[in-house]
Structures are given as structure tokens and as C-alpha cells.
Amino acid sequence: ILNVEQSPQSLHVQEGDSTSFTCSFPSSNFYALHWYRWETAKSPEALFVMTLNGDEKKKGRISATLNTKEGYSYLYIKGSQPEDSATYLCAFRLDMGRRALTFGSGTRLQVQP
């Protein structure tokens, strides 16, 4: 059974704060790591797909890094805004076997104005 762990489970920050959260996944047979943002009453939105060790991706104030050898990815948000409030999900896929994404339980971010 694949285990994808996200921490923290929830996070409350003030507007303007920078924040980060972690996704841990099995370090063997890595294929890809996805990040999604899921706002309340909306559908999950893809942020990044990362496939190479050392990958760094950026989209506006959000960035992500990937370490496949130790099995973790960080998501960073610089200068958090209330509209960043959402649940951030990571998902992992092996390079063999079942063609499926295994999702973590998410980090719920609340940004206070």
C-alpha cells in the first residue's frame, strides 16, 4: 500500500505571510508527483506536475520543489492572500504497475485578511 503523507493537516496564516507544506512519498520507483489546489465548492485545479529529481516549478507566488531520492516535495506560497485559502493536495505515481495517482489527505490553508 502506497503512503503519501502531507503535513501539516491544516494551517492558519495571516495575509502577507509566506508559508510552506510538505508531501512525503515512497522514494523508490518514482514516476511523477502532482500538486493540486482545491477551493471550496470548486473542482481540484492542477498546479504542478514534477517528474525529475531537483525539479523546481513556479506559478506566480506559488512554487514547488522535488527530491525523489529522499521522497519529499515542498510547496511554497509567498505573501499569502485570502484567495490562496484552499486545500492543497499532492499525488504520487509509481513508474510501474497500476496507472493510478495516489493522493495525500491534503493541507488545508486558511489565510486571514
Added chain:
Amino acid sequence: DAGVTQSPTHLIKTRGQHVTLRCSPISGHKSVSWYQQVLGQGPQFIFQYYEKEERGRGNFPDRFSARQFPNYSSELNVNALLLGDSALYLCASSLGSSGGNQPQHFGDGTRLSIL
């Protein structure tokens, strides 16, 4: 361009009944995946279809089945509904068959409640 569309939005069923959920992918997307999401957990993979063939199946009982049509739309069927099947069912489409290195585009989901 229309995103992934799912129907119905909400559904209430009783134990023992069956249900059919529908999904239309983004135009040009040939891969459709189904996920079940219960409160407090991430989406759990049920099925992936590509070009009308099943490409992956999650750890769900045989009461769950799916298919993909020539226009790439998909149905998820669940028979003999149990209380534990109450969840949000998400459909996602992507361009290719790899299922891993391309982003999934999700619909808004179908909220299924079993009484």
C-alpha cells in the same frame, strides 16, 4: 472551452439500489479517471479508461464498474449500494494514457448520499 462536466450534481439513493454517474471529458482528452473522495481524505483512485479500454483499477469491490464510450465520455456504475459508498465522486480527464506525467483536469463531482 468546456471543462470536465459531471452529472448529476447530487444524488440520493437507498441501500441496495444502483447508480450511474456520468462524465464528459475536455474536448480532445482521451483518458478519463474516476475517484472517490470522503471527507477528510484525498481522492481515492477507482478506474482509469483510455480509448475505451480499462487501464487501471483501484482497490474497490466488483460492485463498481465503468466504461468509456467512443466519444470518450464515461459512466461509473455502482451496484448494491452501501452506506459507505456515500462520497463525492470525481471524474478527471487528461490528454494521454500515461496517467502520471500529465495534469488531471477535474469535474465538480457528483455528491452521492446513501440513506
